[in-house]
Amino acid sequence: MKNTGPKAKKKLTAKGQSRKKELLEKALDLFGEKGYHATTIDDIVKAGATGKGTFYWYWQSKDEIFLELLSNKFESYISALENIQKMKIPTTDKLIMLFTEIGNMLIKYRKLCKLIYLLISANSDEFNADVLKATNDYYSRFRKILIQFIQEGQKEGSISRDVDAQHLATIFISIVDGLLLQEKVMNTNYLHPKMGETLITVLRKGIMIQPA
Amino acid sequence: MKNTGPKAKKKLTAKGQSRKKELLEKALDLFGEKGYHATTIDDIVKAGATGKGTFYWYWQSKDEIFLELLSNKFESYISALENIQKMKIPTTDKLIMLFTEIGNMLIKYRKLCKLIYLLISANSDEFNADVLKATNDYYSRFRKILIQFIQEGQKEGSISRDVDAQHLATIFISIVDGLLLQEKVMNTNYLHPKMGETLITVLRKGIMIQPA
C-alpha cells in the first residue's frame, strides 16, 4: 500500500464528477462479484471505459476507492437508521420501521453488503487504518442504534427485560450479516418476505411483551 | 490454478504425515490471520520451517491446501452435529446438545470459522469447483440438520408450528455465522456464556412451546 498520505482534494468538473461516479459504481459491482484482491485496477477502468491514469487521477490507490465506497454507502445506510432512532414515535412503531428499513436496505444495498465480506476477509495487513476504522465505526454505530432501541423498548415495557440489550443487538446484527453471508455462499435469495415474517414471529414472541 | 489434474495420492511416512499436519496447522493460522490472498506459500513454508518444494510435494497448489483444510475441518464439525441429530433422545435435549456443541465448536474451531469468511470473500473465479462444492455441501448439511431438528420439534409439539422450518434454519445459521463475523470485524470476543444465555432466552420464548 502506497500513497496513504494526505492529498489536496481535487475540485472536479461536472463531467469529472459523473465519470468518477461511474467508476465507483463499476468498482462496487466488481468488488462485490470478484472480491477485493481479484478485482484489478484494469478490471475497473475497463468496466468504466477509461484509462488507468484516470483512475489514479481520482484516487491515489486501490485502497482509497475501496474506502470511499465504504464510507459513502455505509454513511447513507447507517444515517437512515439513526434518523429512525431519533424519531419521536412509539418504540413498537420504530421496531417496524427499523426492520422494514434494514430489509429494504439489504435489498437496495445488496452490493454494499458484499463489501462487508471483503472487509471481514481482509486483515490489518491488507487494508490501511482508515478502512479498518471505517468498518469499525459502521458496526459501532449500528450496534449503538440497536442498543438504544432495545433499551428504550425495555424502559417502555415493550421488550423483555430478561435479555441483555448488548447481546440482543449483537444477535440482531448477526442475523442480518449471516443472512447475506448465506446468500452469497448458497447463491440463492433468502431475503424474501416469508423469511421476514418468520423472523418477526420469532422476535415478537421471543422478546416482545404483548400488552395484556 | 495449475496441476488440477488427477495425481496419485501420496503414501506418506509417519514423519511425512506429521510434517504435513504441521504445515496444515500453520496454513490454517495464517489464512485465518491474514486472509487467503495475503497468505503466501512463502509465509506457509517459513512458518513450517521448510522449503517451497516441500509444500508442493504435499499439495499441488494453494487452492489444494485450502480445500483440504476446509474439507477436514468441516467434516469433523458437521459430522459431530449429524451424530447429535441421529440420537434417539427428546428433541428438547437435542436442542441443548446441539447449541452446546455449536458453541463449543465456535470456540474450538475458531480458526476454521475464519475460513468461512475467506470463502465468502472468494468467488467462483478464484476458487475451483471443488472448493465451492465443499462449502455448499457444508451449508447444505448444516441446514439439513437444523431443519430436521426443527421439524421433529414441531411434530413433537416442542417447537411452534407458526414458524417455517426452512426459514428458521436459515436464521439459526445466520446467527452463528454473523456472530463470528462480528468477532472478526470488532476484534472482540462475543462468544461468552452470557451471549448464549440471551440467545437461548430469545429462542425459548420465541419458538419453544412451554408445556402447560
Next chain:
Amino acid sequence: MKNTGPKAKKKLTAKGQSRKKELLEKALDLFGEKGYHATTIDDIVKAGATGKGTFYWYWQSKDEIFLELLSNKFESYISALENIQKMKIPTTDKLIMLFTEIGNMLIKYRKLCKLIYLLISANSDEFNADVLKATNDYYSRFRKILIQFIQEGQKEGSISRDVDAQHLATIFISIVDGLLLQEKVMNTNYLHPKMGETLITVLRKGIMIQPA
C-alpha cells in the same frame, strides 16, 4: 501456458511498435542461440533493456512471442516462394529463381532457420496448437510449391517423369532442412556457392556414371 484466451489486440504507438520489434529481434537472437527452454523471459527483457512487465504487455506468454516470431518470418519466407511459383516464366527459369531464393533466404533468415530446430525439439505437450499448426502450414505450403513446380516441369518435359513429384518435393525439403541442421551441429557454414553448384549438378545429371 496461461492466458491463451482471446484478448483484444493492442493498438501500439509508433514507439511501442519499435520497442516490440526490438524485443522480437532480441528474442529471435536468443532463441536461436540458446534454445527455447534455455531462453528466459528475463534474458529477453534484459537484452531489450526493459522490465518484465513490458514483455507481458506485448505478449501473454513465452509461447505467444515464439508463435509471433514463427508466423512473421515463415510468412515472408514462404510467400516469396509462392510468388515465384505464380510467375508466368519457363519452369527452368523458375527452378533457378527458386533455388536462388531459397539459398538467399537460408542466409538472410539464418535466425529463422534456427527456429525450425526449436520446433522439432519441441513437442505437442510443450507448444500449443497454434504453434504446431503454424509449422505444419509452413511445411505444407513449402511442399505444395515444390510439387507444383516439379509437376509443371514434368508436363513441360524438363523434369524426368521417372520420379514421383511428392517424393522429390520431400527430398528437396530434406536437403534444405538438413543443411541447416548440420550447420548448427558442426557450427560451420555449409551454405557457400560451391555447395549450391554441387547440388545443382546432382539434380541436373545425377551422380552415377553408367558403364557404356
Next chain:
Amino acid sequence: MKNTGPKAKKKLTAKGQSRKKELLEKALDLFGEKGYHATTIDDIVKAGATGKGTFYWYWQSKDEIFLELLSNKFESYISALENIQKMKIPTTDKLIMLFTEIGNMLIKYRKLCKLIYLLISANSDEFNADVLKATNDYYSRFRKILIQFIQEGQKEGSISRDVDAQHLATIFISIVDGLLLQEKVMNTNYLHPKMGETLITVLRKGIMIQPA
C-alpha cells in the same frame, strides 16, 4: 549442470545392469517424445517404476544419461557404417549396402534419430562439452565414411568427378537428417520404399532432362 567431474565407474550386478538398461530405454522413449527439457527425472523413474535415488545411483545428472544414450546408439550406428566402408568389395556394391544400412537404421533407430533434434535444439549452455563433442564426432565420422565412399567411387569411375566429394557428403547427410525432420514435423512416415526408389533414381540419373 552439476557433477560433471569424474566418478569411479560402478560395477553393477546383473539385476543392476538390466534395471539400468530398462531406464535407458524409457529415457530414450521419453526424450524422443517430449524433448530433453520437457522430460523430467520424475518422468523417467516413473516410467522405469523405480525411485529417484536409483536414477542418481546410475547417473550423476540428467546430462549424463543423455550422453550415455547418445554414445551407445551413435557408436553402434556409425561403427556399422564404418564396417561396410572397410569391406573389400566393389564400390557399387558398397553403395547399395550403405544406403540399405542407412535406411534400415533410420527405421531401427527411429528413437535415436529424435535425439539428433534434441542436440540441435540444445546449445553449448545447456549441454556439457562431452555431449557436444560426442555429437560432433558422430557427424564427423559419418561425413568421413561418406567422403571416402564417394572418393573411392570417383577413383573407380563409378561416381562423377564433376561433384565435390565433401559437398556431396554434406548433401547426403542433409537428406537423411531432413527426412527425419519432416517426419517429426508432419507426423507422417516418409521413410517407405517408394521414397528410397525416388532418391536412388535422382542420385543415379539426376532429374533434369536435357533437350536433344
Next chain:
DNA sequence: CATGAATGAGTTTTCATTCAT
C-alpha cells in the same frame, strides 16, 4: 542398492502504480 521426501534456486506470471505524451 533402493526409495521418495525434502530442498531451494530459478522460472513464469501478475498487477498496483508511475509518467511521458
Next chain:
DNA sequence: CATGAATGAAAACTCATTCAT
C-alpha cells in the same frame, strides 16, 4: 484531465539434485 505503455517487486510454481532411512 485523459491515456495506456512501461515498470518491477512480489507471487505462484517447477524440477534437478540430495540424503536419511
